[in-house]
Amino acid sequence: MGNNITGNRLCGGLPKIGIRPTIDGRLDGVRESLENQTMKMAGNVADFLKKNIRHADGSGLEVVLADTTIGGVAESAMAAEKFEREGVGVSLTVTPCWCYGTETIDMAPDIPKAIWGFNGTERPGAVYLAAALAGYSQKGLPTFSIYGREVQESDDQSIPSDVQAKILSFVKAGLAVATMKGKSYLSMGSVSMGIAGSVVDQDFFQEYLGMRTETVDMTEFTRRIERNIFDPEEYKKALAWVKNNCREGEDYNPPERQKSRSRKDEEWEWVVKMTLIARDLMIGNNKLAGLGYGEEALGHNALISGFQGQRQWTDHFPNGDFTEAILNSSFDWNGIRQPFMVATENDSLNGATMLLGHLLNDSAQVFCDVRTYWSPDSVKRVTGHTLAGHAEHGIIHLINSGSASLDGTGRQQVDGKPVMKPYWEISKEEADACLKNTTWGPAITEYFRGGGFSSTFLTVGNMPVTMARINIIKGLGPALQIAEGYTVDLPAEVHKTLDMRTNPSWPTTWFAPRLTGKGPFRDVYSVMANWGANHCAFSYGHFGAQLITLASMLRIPVCMHNVSEDKIFRPSAWNAYGMDPEGSDYRACNTYGPLYN
Numbered sequence: 001m002g003n004n005i006t007g008n009r010l011c012g013g014l015p016k017i018g019i020r021p022t023i024d025g026r027l028d029g030v031r032e033s034l035e036n037q038t039m040k041m042a043g044n045v046a047d048f049l050k051k052n053i054r055h056a057d058g059s060g061l062e063v064v065l066a067d068t069t070i071g072g073v074a075e076s077a078m079a080a081e082k083f084e085r086e087g088v089g090v091s092l093t094v095t096p097c098w099c100y101g102t103e104t105i106d107m108a109p110d111i112p113k114a115i116w117g118f119n120g121t122e123r124p125g126a127v128y129l130a131a132a133l134a135g136y137s138q139k140g141l142p143t144f145s146i147y148g149r150e151v152q153e154s155d156d157q158s159i160p161s162d163v164q165a166k167i168l169s170f171v172k173a174g175l176a177v178a179t180m181k182g183k184s185y186l187s188m189g190s191v192s193m194g195i196a197g198s199v200v201d202q203d204f205f206q207e208y209l210g211m212r213t214e215t216v217d218m219t220e221f222t223r224r225i226e227r228n229i230f231d232p233e234e235y236k237k238a239l240a241w242v243k244n245n246c247r248e249g250e251d252y253n254p255p256e257r258q259k260s261r262s263r264k265d266e267e268w269e270w271v272v273k274m275t276l277i278a279r280d281l282m283i284g285n286n287k288l289a290g291l292g293y294g295e296e297a298l299g300h301n302a303l304i305s306g307f308q309g310q311r312q313w314t315d316h317f318p319n320g321d322f323t324e325a326i327l328n329s330s331f332d333w334n335g336i337r338q339p340f341m342v343a344t345e346n347d348s349l350n351g352a353t354m355l356l357g358h359l360l361n362d363s364a365q366v367f368c369d370v371r372t373y374w375s376p377d378s379v380k381r382v383t384g385h386t387l388a389g390h391a392e393h394g395i396i397h398l399i400n401s402g403s404a405s406l407d408g409t410g411r412q413q414v415d416g417k418p419v420m421k422p423y424w425e426i427s428k429e430e431a432d433a434c435l436k437n438t439t440w441g442p443a444i445t446e447y448f449r450g451g452g453f454s455s456t457f458l459t460v461g462n463m464p465v466t467m468a469r470i471n472i473i474k475g476l477g478p479a480l481q482i483a484e485g486y487t488v489d490l491p492a493e494v495h496k497t498l499d500m501r502t503n504p505s506w507p508t509t510w511f512a513p514r515l516t517g518k519g520p521f522r523d524v525y526s527v528m529a530n531w532g533a534n535h536c537a538f539s540y541g542h543f544g545a546q547l548i549t550l551a552s553m554l555r556i557p558v559c560m561h562n563v564s565e566d567k568i569f570r571p572s573a574w575n576a577y578g579m580d581p582e583g584s585d586y587r588a589c590n591t592y593g594p595l596y597n
Contacts, residue, residue, distance in 0.1 A: 007057055007058065007059060008055075008057055008059060009057065009283045009338070010183060010283060010301050010302075010303060011301045012182060012183075012301075013087050014055050014057075014059055014062070014087075014179070015087060015088070015089025015090065015175055015178030015179055015181075016061075016062040016063065016064050016086055016087055016088045016089065016090075017049060017061065017062075017063050017064070017088065017089070017090040017091075017092060017171055017174070017175070018063075018064045018065075018066070018079070018082075018083040018086070018088035018090065018091050018092070019042045019045055019046055019063060019064070019065050019066070019092050019093075019094060020042075020066050020070055020076075020079055020091060020092065020093040020094070020104075020106060021038045021039055021041065021042035021065070021066060021069045021070065021093075021094055021095065022038075022069065022070045022071070022093055022094070022095040022099040022104040022128070023035065023038045023069040023070065023071045023095065023097060023099055024071065024097050024098050024099055024100075024123070025071030025072045025099070025100055025103075025104075031069075031071060034069075034096065034097050034123065035069060037096050037154070037155075038069050038094075038095060038096060038097070039069060040157055041094050041095070041096055041118065041157070042065055042066075042094050043065070044157055044158075044159060045092065045094055045116070045159065045167065046063040046065060048159055048164065048167070049061055049063055049167070049171060050063055052168060053168065053171055053172060053175070054362065054422070054424075055175065055179070056179070056338065056358055056359050056362045056422075057338045058338060058422070058423065058424045061175075064082065064083060064086045064088050066078070066079035066082065066083075067079070067082060070099075070104050071099070071100070071104070072100055072103045072104065073103045073104075075104075076103065076104055076105070076106070076107075079106075080106065080107070080108065083108075088111070089111060089112075089174070089175065089177070089178025089179075089181070090111065090112050090113075090170075090171060090174035090175055090177075090178055091106045091108065091111050091112070091113040091114075092113070092114050092115075092116065092167070092170070092171065093105070093106065093113070093114070093115040093116070093132070094115070094116045094118075095115070095116075095117060095118065095125055095128055095129075096118035096120060096123055096125050096154070097118075097123035097124065097125055097128065098123060098124045098125070098127055098128045099128045099132070101128070101131040101132055101134075101135050102132070102135040102139075104132070105132050105135055105136060105141075105143075107139075107141070109141065110181075110210075110595055110596060111174075111178070112144075112170070112173070112174035112177050112178070112553050113136075113141070113143045113144070114143060114144035114145070114146055114166075114167075114170045114174075115129050115132055115133065115143060115144075115145060115146060116129075116146040116147070116163060116166075116167065117129025117130075117145075117146070117147050118148075118152065119147055119148040119149075119150065119151050119152055120151060120152050120153070120154050120156075121151060121154075122154040123154070126147060129145060129147055133145055133572045133573075136572075136573070137572065137573040137576065140592065142552070142553075142571035142572075142573045142574075142588070142592060143571055143572060143573070144166070144170050144549075144569065144570075144571050144572065145571075145572040146163055146166045146167060146170070147163075148160040148162055148163045149162050166569060169545065169546055169549050169569050170549065170569070172359075172360055172546060173360065173546060173549045173550035173553055174553065175359070176356065176359035176360060176550055177210075177550070177553050177554065177595070179303070179359055180209045180210055180211055180303060180355070180359070181209075181210035181211070182210065182211070182212075183211050183212075183301060183302070183303035183304075184211060184212050184213065184214045184300050184301050184302040184303065184304075185200070185205050185211055185212075185213050185214070185302065185303075185304050185305065185306070185348060185351070185352075186214045186215075186216070186281060186282055186300045186302035186304070186305035186306070187200050187213060187214065187215045187216070187305070187306055187308075187346055187348065188216055188218065188220075188221075188278065188281065188305055188306060188307045188308060188346065189216075189217065189218040189306075189307065189308025189309070189312075189313065189346055190215075190217075190308055190346070191308070191346070192308045192309060192310045192311070192345035192346050192347075193310050193311060193345065195345050195346075195347055195534070195535075196349075196472075196533070197343075197345075197346075197347035197348055197349035197350055197471075197533060197535065198306065198308065198345055198346035198347050198348060200213055200215075200306075200346070200348045201348070201349075201472055204349075204352075204472060204477075204478055205348075205352070206596065207594035207595075207596050207597045208477075208478060208554050208555065208556060208594045208595060208596070209352065209554065209596075210595065210596045211303070214300040214301075214302060216281060216300075218308060218312070218313050220277075220281070221274055221277055221278075221313075221317075222317070224273075224277045224280075224296070225270065225273050225274075225277070229277070229288065229291070229293050229296055230273060230276040230277055230280065230285075230288075231276065231285060231287040231288070231291075234276060234287070234333075234334075235272065235273060235276060237333050238272050238275070238276065238332070238333040239268070239269065239272050240333075241332070241333035242268060242272055242333070243268075245432075245435045246322075246435070246438075246440050246453075247436075247438075247439050247440065248264070248439065248440050248441075248442070248453070249439030249440055249441035249442075249453075249456045249505060250439075250441060250504075250505070251441065251442045252441065252442075252444060252503075252504060252505050253442065253444060253445050257445050257446075258442070259442060259445075259451055263451070264442060264451075267318045267451045267452060267453070268453070270317065270318045270452075271318050271319075271320075271321075271322040271323060271452055271453060272322075274318070274320065274322075274323045275322065275323040275326055275327060275332075278305065278307065278320075278323050278327060278342065279327060279340065280296065280299060281299060281300060281302070281305070282299055282300060282302040282305050282340065283299045283301070283302065284296075284297055284298045284299025284300075284301075285297055285299070303341065303355065304341040304342075304343070304351050304352070304354070304355045305340075305341070305342050305343070305351070306342065306343035306344075306345070306346035306347060306348050306351050307320040307323065307324060307342060307343070307344065307345075307346060308345065308346040309344070309345060309346075310345060310447075310448075313450070314447075314448045314449065314450050314452070315449045315450060316449070316450045317450040318443070318448075318450050318451045318452035318453075319401070319402075319443050319448045319450065319451070319452035319454075320344070320403070320452070321401055321402030321403055321443070321452055321453060321454040321455060322402070322440065322452065322453050322454075322455070323342070324342045324343075324344055324367070324402075324403035325402055325403050325404060325405060325406060325455040326406075327339070327340040327342045328340060328341070328342055328354075328364060328365065328366075328367065328403065328404070328405035329364055329405040329406040329407055329434070330363075330364050330405070330407050330421075330423040330426055330431070331406075331423070331426070331431040331434075331435075336423050336424075336426050336428070336431055337423055338423050339358065339363075339364040339365070339405060339407070339423065341354045341355050341358055341365065342403070343367060344367050344400060344401070344403040344535075345535075347367075347535050349469070349470045349471060349472065349478075349533070350367060350469060350470075350533070350535040350536070350537055351367075352470050353365075353468050353469050353470045353480075353536075353537045354367060354537040356468070356470075356547060356550055356551075357466070357468060357537055357538075357539045357543070357547070358539070359550075360543055360546045360547065360550060361422075361539055361540065361541055361543050361546075362422035362423075363407065363420045363421060363422055363539050363540050363541075364405040364407035364408070364420055364423075364539065365405065365537050365538070365539045366398075366404045366405055366407075366408035366509065366537065366538050366539065367400060367403050367404060367405075367535065367537055368398040368399060368400040368404055368507075368509065368535070368536060368537075368538070369398065369399055369400045369534055369535060369536075370396060370398065370528065370531050370533075370534060370535065370536050371396075371397045371398065371399045371502065372396070372397040372502070373394060373395075373396055373397075373524060373525055373528035373529075374394060374395050374396070374397060374498065375394045375524075375525065376392065376393065376394055379394075379395075379494070379498070382497060382498065382501075383493070383494045383497045383498065385490070385491060385494045389488070390461075390462070390485070390486040390488055390512040391488045391490075391510070391512045393512070393515060393523060393524050394512070394523070394524035394525065395488055395510045395511060395512050395524065396510075396511045396512075396513070396524065396527065396528055397498070397502070397508065397509075397510065397511075398467075398508070398509040398510075398511050398536070398538065399502060399503070399506050399507065399508050399509070400506060400507065400535075401443075401447065401448075401454055401503070401506055402440075402441075402443075402453070402454025402455040402456070402505070402506055402507060403455075404455060404457075404507040404509075406434040406435065406438050406455065406457070407420045407421075407434060408420065408457070408459055408507065408509065408538075409433075409434045409437045409438060409457045409458075409459060409460065410459050410460030410461075410463050410487065411430060411433035411434045411436075411437050411460065412426055412430040412433075412434070413430070417462070417463075418460040418461075418462065418463040418487075419463065419540055420463075420539060420540035421540075437457055437458075438455050438456065438457045438507075439455075439456045439457075440453040440454065440455060440456065441453065441454050441456045441504075441505030441506075442505075443505075444503060444505060447503075454505050454506055454507075455506075455507050456504070456505050456506065456507060457507045457508075458495065458507075458508050458509075459487045459507075459508065459509035459510070460487065460489070461486070461487050461488045461489025461490075461510070462486060462487065462488075462489065463486065463487040463540065464484070464485075464486055464540070464541055464542050465484075465485060465486065465487055465511070465538045465539060465540060465541070465542075466482065466483070466484045466485075466538060466539065466541060466542055466543050466544050466547070467482070467483045467484075467485065467511065467513070467536045467537070467538040468480065468481060468482045468483070468536065468537055468538070468544075468547060469481045469531065469532060469533055469535065469536045469537065470556065471532040471533055476557075477556075477594075478556045479532075479556065479557050479558070479559040480547065480551045480556050480557070480558045480559065481530075481531065481532055481536075481558075481559060481560040481561070482544040482547055482548070482558060482560065482561040482562070482563065483513045483514075483521075483527055483544075483560070483561070483562060484513070484514050484542045484544045484561075484562055484563065485511055485512050485513035485514050486511070486512050486514070487509055487510060487511060487512075488510040488511065488512050489510075490510055495508070495510070509538070511538070512524065513527045513562065514562050515562070516562050519560075520560045521562045530560055532559075544561055544562070544563040544567075545563050545567040545568060545569065548561065548563060548568055548569070548570065549569045549570065552570040552571055552574065552585065552588075552589075553571075553595065554594075554595050555588075555589040555592050555593060555594055555595055556589065557582075557585045557586045557589045557590075558582065558585060559582075565581060568581060570585065570588075571588075573588060574588045577591070
């Protein structure tokens with residue numbers, strides 16, 4: 001609790017992963033011959049995970065090993081007791097041999113679990129894997145199966161690359177599940193302009209994500225501004241930083257509707273205060289207790305929030321674009337730090353999508369409208385330009401009023417290529433480049449009568465990204481959409497012509513989904529036509545497969561994706577629900593129901 005720049009900002013410890021080394025329980029020869037191999041296997045996995053996984057806040061992963069190998073139910077219970085005491089949120093069983101099926105499995109119902117059964121011929125690790133998975137399935141405890149493609153020698157302590165990939169995918173998704181549990185979604189305000197996602201579904205957050213929902217009225221912002229309930233020293237620091245780093249952009253309002261310089265300066269002061277207040281509402285701030293505001297110092301333990309803004313707030317006060325954009329970015333006046341997750345227009349479902357993405361790839365997420373499909377013919381007609389490369393089949397204009405994280409400029413790099421990095425890999429020069437390639441246009445007053453400033457940038461092209469969205473469907477519940485693709489560069493004049501047809505003061509990303517030639521991905525138009533809402537979230541990399549793994553843990557079916565089938569990793573029980581992978585996903589999720597129901 002408090003305004004930490006790095007590390008865990010919320011109440012409660014970070015989840016740990018527990019490793020369960022199971023073994024053939026027969027003494028007088030069998031068990032003794034396997035003890036060293038089994039414990040070494042567990043230790044190697046622990047070392048591998050600690051070297052390759054961090055929490056999204058940058059903290060190192062803590063691994064808890066069972067005190068002994070597990071040969072039967074008594075030792076299973078001992079491990080379970082230790083895991084509960086140590087705060088284990090993800091369970092991975094490893095074994096090189098046959099073990100006693102249901103006597104050695106992990107029975108915790110809401111902890112993600114997997115088994116790595118060693119592929120060797122000396123002892124039947126694969127036989128135990130199959131037997132244990134059958135027990136899990138029969139008991140209604142979905143579990144992931146990890147089994148290497150190639151046979152290993154019994155003394156081979158390496159972790160094959162295909163096994164590594166599955167372990168990392170499982171553990172990262174499992175940590176996401178465990179990290180969300182018990183945290184809050186903070187609804188700052190209520191429903192924005194009838195947007196369905198901002199009708200916050202408390203049952204969804206509770207039953208599928210294990211989160212509680214907190215709500216504050218937007219008058220809390222005016223109260224804290226009028227009564228100076230924020231750190232005055234940090235406010236001075238933040239305002240000075242803004243003046244030095246946030247360049248004001250072109251004012252596209254008609255001259256008669258443009259604000260005076262003094263009014264704009266006043267609005268800058270407002271939006272900086274709003275940013276401090278929104279953050280303090282989420283995670284608390286110890287400095288407030290010293291000012292006499294002990295209750296406000298506590299915050300709402302919010303892993304994610306949404307800001308209603310439109311219209312009641314923005315018809316009178318400056319909009320939340322600056323607040324959302326800066327909080328969603330990986331840096332501010334306090335330096336480089338973990339991005340917050342703040343949803344525009346209190347679209348809680350897009351916010352939840354941002355959260356899933358962030359917990360998987362550790363990077364900032366970009367909130368945007370799925371605004372316009374531009375066909376090659378339309379672009380040619382309007383600009384004379386022929387789309388090529390990733391854009392040859394058309395593009396989708398992703399744009400919103402200015403809440404997009406500045407990481408979305410694509411000005412961070414690896415080997416000269418644009419990326420969006422976890423905050424601990426971002427250099428000061430890269431953060432500065434994101435700021436230098438962003439301007440802050442005065443709000444268009446026909447949208448935002450109360451003023452404010454919208455971030456304005458153009459995302460660098462040729463960056464692999466994944467676009468996603470959770471929707472709630474009556475009678476079905478939540479469903480996840482995923483589209484992997486690439487950002488696109490357009491010639492400057494072509495971009496300007498297309499951008500000027502909408503609001504040029506807002507951040508733009510030109511997106512080309514990867515096509516498969518069938519279903520919603522037969523062409524770019526179909527991707528746009530099948531998208532289930534006006535909003536999406538995207539971030540760096542092609543992590544659709546990881547989203548599918550995480551969704552299966554939460555029992556959220558995936559209704560649309562362009563991930564190749566060989567990359568899909570779901571619990572083994574899904575195989576029993578039919579040979580069509582997406583249909584089996586729906587049937588399995590329906591059978592098991594929400595994780596916390």
